[in-house]
Amino acid sequence: MNLSRIAALAAASVAALSVPASANHSWGGYHWATNGNGLTVKVNTSISSQWTSPVNGAIADWEKSTVLSLGTRNPVPADPKKCGAIAGQILVCNASYGQRQWLGIANIWLSNGHISQATTRLNDSYFNMAQYNTPAWRNFVACQEIGHDFGLDHQDENFNNANLGTCMDYTNNPSTNQHPNTHDYDMLKSIYGHSDGFTSATSATNFGIRQVGKAPAARPSSDAVGDTAAAWGRAIHTDGLGRPDVFVKDLGRGEKVLTHVLWTLETKRSDIE
Numbered sequence: 701m702n703l704s705r706i707a708a709l710a711a712a713s714v715a716a717l718s719v720p721a722s723a724n725h726s727w728g729g730y731h732w733a734t735n736g737n738g739l740t741v742k743v744n745t746s747i748s749s750q751w752t753s754p755v756n757g758a759i760a761d762w763e764k765s766t767v768l769s770l771g772t773r774n775p776v777p778a779d780p781k782k783c784g785a786i787a788g789q790i791l792v793c794n795a796s797y798g799q800r801q802w803l804g805i806a807n808i809w810l811s812n813g814h815i816s817q818a819t820t821r822l823n824d825s826y827f828n829m830a831q832y833n834t835p836a837w838r839n840f841v842a843c844q845e846i847g848h849d850f851g852l853d854h855q856d857e858n859f860n861n862a863n864l865g866t867c868m869d870y871t872n873n874p875s876t877n878q879h880p881n882t883h884d885y886d887m888l889k890s891i892y893g894h895s896d897g898f899t900s901a902t903s904a905t906n907f908g909i910r911q912v913g914k915a916p917a918a919r920p921s922s923d924a925v926g927d928t929a930a931a932w933g934r935a936i937h938t939d940g941l942g943r944p945d946v947f948v949k950d951l952g953r954g955e956k957v958l959t960h961v962l963w964t965l966e967t968k969r970s971d972i973e
Contacts (some may be wrong), residue, residue, distance in 0.1 A: 724890075725853045725854060725868060725883075725887055726852065726887060727853035727960070728958075730814075730815055730958070731815060731850075731891050731892065732815045732850070732901050733814040733896035733897075733900040733901075734892055734895065734899055734901075735896070735897065735898065735899055738767035738768065738769065738892050739767060739769070739901065740770075740771075741769075742772075742790070743759050743771065743773070743789070743790045743791075744775075744776040744789055744790065744791045745773060745774075745775050745776070745791075745793075746776055746780040746783065746792070746793045746794075747792060747794050748780075748824075751794045751838065753835075754835070754838040754839045754843075755846075757839060757842075757843075758846050758867075759773055759792075761843060761880050762843075762880060764880070764885070765880075765885045767888050767892040767893070768850065768888060780794060780795040781797075783821050785807070785809060785819050787817050788816065788817060789817060789818075789901065790818045790819070790849045792819070792842075792845075793819065793820070793821050794821070794823075795821070795824060797821060798823075798927060799826070800928055801963055801967040801971050801972065802962060802963050802964065803822070803827070803832065803837075803963070803964055804820065804821065804823065804841040804844065804845040804961075804962045805819075805820070805821045805925075805959060805960070805961050805962070806818065806820050806845040806846070806848035806959070807819045807925050807960075808848070808958050808960075809951075809955065809957045810955065810956045810957070810958065811954060812954045814896065815849075815851060816900050816955075818849035820842070820845040821845075822838075822841060822842060832964075835878075836874045839879070840871070840877050841874075841962060843867030843878060844867045845960070845962065847867060847868050847884065850891075851891055852884060852891075853868070854868050854869060854870055855883060855884075856869045856870060857870045858870065858940040859871060859872050859939075859940055859965075863876045863877045864877070865881050866879070866881035870939060870940060872965060925949075925959060928973055929947065929972050930973050932947035932961075933947050933948050933949025933950070933957075933959075934949070935947050936948050939963070943963055943967060943969050944972060945962070946958065946960050947959040947961070
């Protein structure tokens with residue numbers, strides 16, 4: 701991977717995104733297809749007890765949006781290490797994914813341009829360390845990665861700027877960046893303020909087991925996404941420190957998977973493989 705070339709090509713995009721909160725922060729226009737009545741999507745969890753409050757709190761925060769309905773927060777029998785996507789839904793997992801330089805990852809699968817499933821992974825290999833094992837860091841990362849699953853990007857990508865009071869703001873100190881803010885909710889209204897004529901979200905969780913009156917759901921086209929940049933496909937964006945933070949992998953048949961990664965503060969471009 702030629703990181704210097706990536707940084708140069710993405711410089712204009714980074715500059716456009718590293719602006720005050722009045723800017724548009726939709727993630728590339730990616731969104732779940734809806735019928736014009738807002739987004740109803742189930743957010744499933746496969747998390748351990750130390751993540752119960754940060755994850756459920758983040759889901760509750762996002763559901764304060766007038767255009768999101770996220771269902772109950774019951775855990776599902778998914779392997780958190782694999783965190784395999786559930787068709788038409790979101791799955792949030794935590795595990796020790798290894799010292800891969802990242803704190804959290806959001807993956808969205810696109811089918812003919814619309815989000816068809818999404819996952820968030822929270823890396824205990826770092827959250828078990830004193831530096832990141834705090835309520836502020838856990839709340840910040842959980843809130844931000846789940847926000848990406850709805851199609852939101854960052855309001856600001858300069859880690860050294862003053863906090864904007866939103867989890868969708870890159871920061872060195874998340875003390876006041878633990879929750880969404882008004883601009884996030886306004887952006888969601890804009891993203892989901894139209895009808896696509898169909899919905900890409902589903903309400904029934906199905907892990908391949910037949911449910912009464914329903915056929916088994918098809919398995920996702922990509923059951924899991926790897927833990928390193930080498931597995932995420934092509935880098936298409938860099939963060940405010942010049943590190944590639946968005947990747948795209950073409951799965952064929954009109955399907956793609958995008959990865960949005962939040963690196964640790966210590967990670968350098970040269971550390972990313």
